[in-house]
Amino acid sequence: MEDTIVAISTALGVGAISIIRVSGDEAIDIVNKITKFKKLDKVETHTINYDYILEKDKVIDEVLISVMRSPKTFTKEDIVEINCHGGIATTNKVLELLLINGCRLAQPGEFTKRAFLNGRIDLIEAEGVMDLINSKTEVSRNLAINQVNGSTSKLIKDLRQSIIEILANIEVNIDYPEYEDIEEMTTEMLGKKISNIEEKIKEIINKSENGKIVKEGINVALIGRPNVGKSSLLNCLLEAEKAIVTDIAGTTRDCVEGTISIDGIIVNLIDTAGIRETNDIVESIGVNKSIDLMNNADLVLLLLNNNEEINKEDLELLNKIKNKNYLIVINKNDLESKLDISKLDESKLVYISALNNEGIDQLKNRIKQIFNLDKIETSDLTYLTNARAISLLKQSLNSITDIKNGLNDNLPIDMLEIDLKNVWNLLGSIIGDTYEEELIDQLFSQFCLGK
Amino acid sequence: MEYEVIVVGGGHAGCEAALACANKNHKTLLVTGRINNIATMPCNPSIGGSAKGIVVREIDALGGAMGKIADQSLLQIKMLNYAKGPAVRALRAQADKITYPQQMLKLLNKTPNLTIKEAIIEDLIIEDGKVVGVITENGENIISKIVILTTGTYLKSDILIGDTRTREGPHGEKPSNYLSDNLKKYGFKIIRLKTGTPQRIAKDSIDFSKTQIEYGDSVYHTFSFDNNPQYKIEEQIPCHLIYTTPLTHKIILDNLNKSSMYGGLDDITGVGPRYCPSIEDKIVRFKDKERHQLFLEPESLYYDDIYLQGFSTSMPLDVQEQMVHSLPGLEHAVINKYAYAIEYDAIYPTQIKRSLETKIIENLYTAGQINGTSGYEEAACQGLMAGINASLKLENKEPLILKRNEAYIGVLIDDLVTKGVRDPYRLLTSRAEYRLLLRHDNADLRLREYGYQVGLIDDEQYQKLQLKKKQINELIEKLKSIKLTPSNNNILEKLQSTPIKDGYNLYELLKRPEITYNKLLDNNLIDFDYSDEIIEQVELNIKYEGYINKANKEASKLINLENKLIPPNIDYNKIVNLASEAKQKLSEIRPTSIGQAIRISGVNPADISILSIYLKKEYNK
Incomplete structure (x- = not known):
């Protein structure tokens, strides 16, 4: 299954209407989740539907939603387009909600790429897409990282460091159970550490939401x-x-x-x-x-x-x-x-x-x-990346909630660790840190093991 | 003489490889330096452990030998991480160092199509880029269609103790002096690795009253899905635990410059494993630690060596004497064999395919330590896969490639060929992304089907698997169909569980942490008769359903990417938009799928997009 992707497909500036495009197997389900009437799964294909976007019960925007089912769409996947009317901040908020509910922010040229891979557009257009991907990736990657300012980035790095220490501790307990002189990470200890991490993530969200x-x-x-x-x-x-x-x-x-x-x-x-x-x-x-x-x-x-x-x-x-x-x-x-x-x-x-x-x-x-x-041309990646960062932080909070529920249910610690690893990865993708061997390096530098 | 397969090396990889080929009816020759040293355990006297124990079960599920032989050689067995979650449980056994090789040799000897020969191999016979045989040190040519190299640590191996370097194998055998040079000549990148092993102590010279005793489990376990326990719980041999003393640390620090690794030898190039540092490494790196744990492990019922786990060192002999005598209970210990480090040649593993066939020479396979891994289990599973894939190639069939969501074996091989190695590679549970799916308890459900398809699992074993699957589904359906009513709430109250309303079924109820299958039985909510094995599977799947579903969803993304194949003859230089680092890495590793390409360091998502578009354009118009 391919990820369901989302992007703001109009210039963000001061225009009256912004269109958010969602493509993928889960496009209709995800958008449906954040609407008031929750009827998109039942409407005819290629129709425009009046609705509201909600965050919990609060109305974010009054919108028109186009639903286009596969295969007669630009990407040949299910596509949903949301016409937002509330200006920059609102459009950004809708984007953030979609990201939290399971969409992934599209890479530059990704809609066109899918259109080509699914046989919708021809070769000449595809060449263009390759150039586009090439030229834009560097910009967007730099931006994604620059967007998180120095102090936030440091907070996230510190947070990841404290998470990886917990992970390494749990891993070492699993991989070297016979070493009884290594402290065992208990659920009580984990519970305390998790609350601490939760606080810090909330703090970062507050900072980011006021992102200058x-x-x-x-x-x-x-x-x-x-x-x-x-x-x-x-x-x-x-x-x-x-x-x-x-x-x-x-x-x-x-x-x-x-x-x-x-x-x-x-x-x-x-x-x-x-x-x-x-x-x-x-x-x-x-x-x-x-x-x-x-x-x-x-x-x-x-x-x-x-x-x-x-x-x-x-x-x-x-x-x-x-x-x-x-x-x-x-x-x-x-x-x-x-x-x-x-x-x-x-x-x-x-x-x-x-x-x-x-x-x-x-x-x-x-x-x-x-x-x-x-x-950056038309679409303001500055906005996008910020929505992306916030949505990743909020997804981290969701995983933290899962861990807390698991702690209440007395689930084994290595199950809880799955969600904690997820938090670590989510935070890593905010600042562009995804070095895979990091955990294993940490394991061997933090603990004394051997035969 | 002409063979279909020649396996070079009689260690754990070689034995599995030879058995797999011979059992698949291919005429196989196993060449080893010394027949009496087949399947020995030159390092620790144990099989299994975290992740490794799961690999032993996977080997068994696929039709390999290690689990069955280990079950016949147990001195002690334990389920590790029993108190933790089901995903990380694994068996670890102390195995008898005499019995294990004996039983393996017996099995090899009675296997049809398999011949064993004593010789040192120094070169390959190559024709048109294909290997067609091997050349012994005496110049004898032996012809075959396929060669599998499982040379372990025997390529130019040097034993290091203090300031001495001796060219020999772990048991004082002759190593192969020229094979790695010849491989280099054929274009292989050769790396030098290092590992070490601690002292063996005479049992009757140890005062065990100063140690802490460590028993095996008091329930029965087997590695193999087909074996019944072949030991008695009460007859298991215990291990003992001691700690280093301040004197030990002083002796080591005072003599540090005499250790081979700290200046005793100045020509060390081998990279040692991070997870197995020597005792001097541990003391230098973890200065604040007042003491280190050491285990006294029995090696065999037939001789009295005790393996001093945790005390690996390359100090000279006199310092080793002082070090050992500084340990509690070992004040008067007699050292039967000194600790040593060993340096050896290996090939950089990105030069092999996921089938374990080398990219440079067709029909040449490599498995085990020659591929940069460490550990008996890591070696055995590669040997098995090389044997299976060599046989499949002889039969003109596609290789069996296990995916990362299917087996630890898949994780190991994919890591090796995609990422290469920095130090000897050991499996760890943290290397597996989907370890909740790769459990000890479901290795048969994951892999027996493959074992049956390749012909290493027989009909009887297969029927047993089918029955197990059927019973699991049956029990799940039964639990779903039994609905509770509020009249059952008195039972729930007794079990300290929240009362329910109508329509709640037993499947849902079992998700509650306080409810177990046995409690349902005890309270007469059910009266089914299923084996513990079935109950374990069902309960696990119900209790962890949410997590398992999450893992399966992630895995399905992986499978999707793994199914996007890259043609073997692709020329990356023709993809103009590809970043040059990506071009270089992709050309070197030559991934077989987009999924594998993503895992190559230095290949970023934009490169993958460009590659996908190029593939569509060029190969799939």
């Missing part, structure tokens, strides 16, 4: 001396894009001058109040806040005036951001150049004229490049 790029977007801070053209640049960016509303917590919100979407990724533009050394207490509050904002930004745009020489203040700003992700935006490109760029990092330079609305697209392209957005 998904919910809040990328924070871009604009800095520069007064009158270099920060507000003109802001206006240029904002005018060019339809402004959208997001829910951002805390101080940043007050400072967000506007939010735009670059190819579907939310970008929050943050103006800083001007950063400089000061003894004035009132002003220093504002300055500290600005430094905070700058430090928390995902990208800093330092604005310089093409028509003036670099001064001490510019250099201080540059010094403050040197360890950050930054671009130097040289404004007033329409005026005579008096700026000495020889001491600046050439790879960071972008020339614009906010007045004439020139260079704005180039600037946006640079932002795209920095966040790897240009390679």
